[in-house]
Amino acid sequence: MILLRRAAVPAGRRFCLRRLGLWVGVLSGTLELNNVSSAIVPVYARADIAFDRGEGAWLISTTGERYLDFGAGIAVASLGYSHPHLVEALTRQGQKLWHTSNLFQIPEGERLARRLTEATFADLVFFSNSGAEANEAAIKMARKWQSVGGRPERYRFITFEGAFHGRTLATIAAGGQAKYLEGFGPKVEGFDQIPVTTIEAVEKAIGPETGAILIEPIMGEGGVRVVPPAFLRGLRALCDAYGLLLVFDEIQTGVGRTGKLFAYQHSGIHPDIMTIAKGIGGGFPMGACLATADAAKGFTTGTHGTTFGGNPLAMAVGNAVLDVVLAPGFIERVARLGLMLRQRLAELKDRHDAIIEEVRGEGLLVGLKVKVANADFAAAARKEKLLTIPAGDNVVRLAPPLIVSDEELLEGVRRLDAACARLEAEATAAAQKGAAE
Numbered sequence: 242m243i244l245l246r247r248a249a250v251p252a253g254r255r256f257c258l259r260r261l262g263l264w265v266g267v268l269s270g271t272l273e274l275n276n277v278s279s280a281i282v283p284v285y286a287r288a289d290i291a292f293d294r295g296e297g298a299w300l301i302s303t304t305g306e307r308y309l310d311f312g313a314g315i316a317v318a319s320l321g322y323s324h325p326h327l328v329e330a331l332t333r334q335g336q337k338l339w340h341t342s343n344l345f346q347i348p349e350g351e352r353l354a355r356r357l358t359e360a361t362f363a364d365l366v367f368f369s370n371s372g373a374e375a376n377e378a379a380i381k382m383a384r385k386w387q388s389v390g391g392r393p394e395r396y397r398f399i400t401f402e403g404a405f406h407g408r409t410l411a412t413i414a415a416g417g418q419a420k421y422l423e424g425f426g427p428k429v430e431g432f433d434q435i436p437v438t439t440i441e442a443v444e445k446a447i448g449p450e451t452g453a454i455l456i457e458p459i460m461g462e463g464g465v466r467v468v469p470p471a472f473l474r475g476l477r478a479l480c481d482a483y484g485l486l487l488v489f490d491e492i493q494t495g496v497g498r499t500g501k502l503f504a505y506q507h508s509g510i511h512p513d514i515m516t517i518a519k520g521i522g523g524g525f526p527m528g529a530c531l532a533t534a535d536a537a538k539g540f541t542t543g544t545h546g547t548t549f550g551g552n553p554l555a556m557a558v559g560n561a562v563l564d565v566v567l568a569p570g571f572i573e574r575v576a577r578l579g580l581m582l583r584q585r586l587a588e589l590k591d592r593h594d595a596i597i598e599e600v601r602g603e604g605l606l607v608g609l610k611v612k613v614a615n616a617d618f619a620a621a622a623r624k625e626k627l628l629t630i631p632a633g634d635n636v637v638r639l640a641p642p643l644i645v646s647d648e649e650l651l652e653g654v655r656r657l658d659a660a661c662a663r664l665e666a667e668a669t670a671a672a673q674k675g676a677a678e
């Protein structure tokens with residue numbers, strides 16, 4: 242183990258030593274990144290693995306180990322890694338033009354917006370750089386709609402417990418989770434959070450200042466909690482009755498992930514505004530806020546904007562992702578694989594009912610509610626060279642790339658089986674040790 246104290250190392254040499262630490266780690270066969278002080282703000286609990294490259298649904302570590310990736314960079318790498326069509330689109334655009342600013346026309350952005358609107362309820366698109374920024378746009382858009390409609394007092398949103406909408410000041414207020422709000426000053430005003438229970442309870446929460454309802458059709462970070470389609474239909478009816486806008490956060494569920502292009506399409510209704518990110522970039526950072534022409538009517542010239550959002554590089558990649566996802570049969574295949582995965586996981590639950598409590602989800606966004614700590618489960622899966630993502634409600638999230646093969650999906654289930662067996666063996670050993678003491 243090499244431990245370098247920052248203070249003991251002259252500033253100019255830190256970079257070299259950091260690289261040396263990495264190199265020694267690689268030579269010794271274990272990559273101990275945490276041995277060396279990092280210059281990155283420590284807000285993430287990172288596993289001690291770094292990846293060098295990816296191929297399809299597989300990630301290859303800097304030490305040459307192959308991991309089957311059922312996390313897809315938190316539901317981002319929709320087409321897996323090194324997808325030839327994405328690589329080609331990115332390199333072609335990269336050689337031509339990266340960025341022009343939104344002072345000029347961006348034909349690839351026009352094309353992507355047109356394709357998104359043709360495939361959805363929406364008439365207009367605002368491009369952002371991330372999910373949280375797409376939600377910021379949606380929140381501002383809904384408030385502005387009420388304001389230009391002569392109801393500026395209707396700036397409040399009803400949001401739901403267990404939600405996650407991002408890490409900006411407004412989106413942590415929308416998400417309402419104490420752990421994300423703590424220490425960041427007064428919570429941004431205007432978000433009233435209630436549990437997902439009955440439509441009558443939502444109706445009671447509507448006040449004279451309520452202007453919109455914001456919800457994820459499936460709460461991903463909150464533990465892959467599927468909101469019943471009947472509840473979503475009830476929200477639509479309430480919004481219509483009370484003059485509110487319905488906003489769906491499809492940042493995690495969008496772009497084919499749930500076996501439909503967008504999760505709202507399972508419910509038979511549509512929102513007025515929808516945010517997307519993650520899967521539309523396939524790993525390139527981008528997001529978008531889609532809206533009906535009416536909902537977007539307050540977003541006139543100068544009312545909102547971004548420097549990077551919708552730049553030519555992002556737009557080229559977004560179009561390339563859509564080329565693949567909209568190809569005939571692609572999304573139907575995701576739906577079929579999702580069904581197969583959930584069936585196999587149900588069998589796994591029967592075999593390991595001391596470990597798995599529930600299987601939930603839609604398409605290739607699946608949650609295993611576990612009876613051990615979800616972080617321990619994810620660590621056990623990692624020992625089987627399978628990557629998963631912990632989520633709220635003690636759930637382990639599975640979100641493989643949408644291009645995963647049938648065989649890789651079954652291989653993932655085999656590795657989950659082995660992880661369960663490993664955890665059971667550990668529990669038995671601990672119990673025997675306890676009895677012997």
Ligand SMILES: Cc1ncc(COP(=O)(O)O)c(C=O)c1O
Binds near residue numbers: 373
């Ligand atoms: C449903 C949902 N909304 C918003 C966000 C925030 O997106 P970003 O991290 O790109 O800002 C996420 C990210 O996990 C998400 O899952």
